[in-house]
Amino acid sequence: MKTALPLITLAILAACQTAAPPPAAQPESVAMDPSAPAITEIKPSAGEQWLLGSAEARIVMVQSWNEIASYVEKQAASRPNASVILAPGATPDAPEFLACGDKPLAAVFDADETLIWNTGSTGAYRRMGKEYDPITWGEWERTGAGKAVAIPGALDGVARIRAAGVEVIVNTNREAANVEGNIATLAQAGFGEFVHGSTLFLKGDTPGGSAKDARRYAISENYCVVALVGDQLGDIADIFNDKTLRPAERRSLSAASAFDSLWGQGWFILPNPLYGPSIAGSMDDIFPAETYWEPASKD
């Protein structure tokens, strides 16, 4: 520790030291089985370090939430008469949006990695050396309340949006069967009490599984939606979720002229480099031929 650090830094350090150390992150199987391979240190992935740990990600999130709240405040003041929800059958060539009439305004948010970070389950998967599995995830939905944290900037952003008279509605692929745990998770992260079928829409509420358009239409029966916010394109419109699209095709579709002006103007994406349909692509997809380079001298 440098001696020149200002007092506020010392105060920060003191605050950090109040947390008790967490349980050791060593899998039991290693300790119990002497024939097991040498213990390798369990480490967070680079993406986990960046998203959940870095000052940089905190700042990106605060910047983004400020922009979302400012946009919604402006919309609340100007009272648009068309929503940002694509109408059924809309295409890039015929991008129609739902009409609003005089319905009250709402902003619709995904939950996971949009309002909350799933720090508890992400750490558990890492300690177990597992990727996502539905059994563990279901248990997380039911029992994780208090172990998921509000994303930096989200509580302020949601408060500003509500203060502007705009309803905050959650449209998540958490399961309707786990409704109590999901409501408790959002409440304990500080977002207040959502009401299933009114301000909270879950997988199973409408046909189509994880596709969210049907729930967006249900929300639109009562609200004029002025903002859609998520970490994946499926939080915006099902048209982006065609699983046959390669990454470059998906990027191009999101950049179609009918859609591109919406990003940051009603449609908002927050960074999540950990999981989801955004995490896809072969070497050829991610490092395309026109950028191929190799050093002359390889070790």
Next chain:
Amino acid sequence: MKTALPLITLAILAACQTAAPPPAAQPESVAMDPSAPAITEIKPSAGEQWLLGSAEARIVMVQSWNEIASYVEKQAASRPNASVILAPGATPDAPEFLACGDKPLAAVFDADETLIWNTGSTGAYRRMGKEYDPITWGEWERTGAGKAVAIPGALDGVARIRAAGVEVIVNTNREAANVEGNIATLAQAGFGEFVHGSTLFLKGDTPGGSAKDARRYAISENYCVVALVGDQLGDIADIFNDKTLRPAERRSLSAASAFDSLWGQGWFILPNPLYGPSIAGSMDDIFPAETYWEPASKD
């Protein structure tokens, strides 16, 4: 491929198919050495897939660049008389900024993962199964022009900033010794011709190695800097680069009240989940004790 895809999607697909397939991503050593272990498929990391390949990252970048350009345009219209560069000796308790006088306005950008993505070198490291090494990186600085790409939104953002009469200046830790390659890399990515010592500042231009404050002061001799943009806190101020800070302390320092209102208002961070001082932290840092959770039934 679904038959219902609209014409524009087909046009996108056709455009994607014009690129020739890249060279095979299989290391030579595997082919040449029959005793080598079984070939494991080389895959991009999740962070690489997200940042360089996903529609979501493209959108986050476009959103961010729009905000940066809009902010600089507003500053150009209002002509501030203080810069966003912290004065020497500034602390969170005494956050003083450089004065501007009537100097012309400038916006200062990091290069790597701020203006450009280093797609060529990132792919090369992945194919070689290596992390960053200085020999390869030096060669990349000298020969990578044309294989680094403009970040989505950056070319438009830089054009808007220049159109507002604000000078675009690059402050990067690429080496002064490789100045020609670095100028060529930025030019071939579409950003125009930067001039060393005038609009381009490199490592080695001032004492302090990779610390950028000295270069920020040099820039400020001629310009009033209204925006600082990067992917790491060191692109904003050296005060954040204290290597003794744990991730939570670094986050807290960036959130000190004197600094927090600057993010998105003169200080801007773009997401980079791949490398840098933002990628740090143990299991205890990233998954703090208060979020500890484990499932009752582990497989």
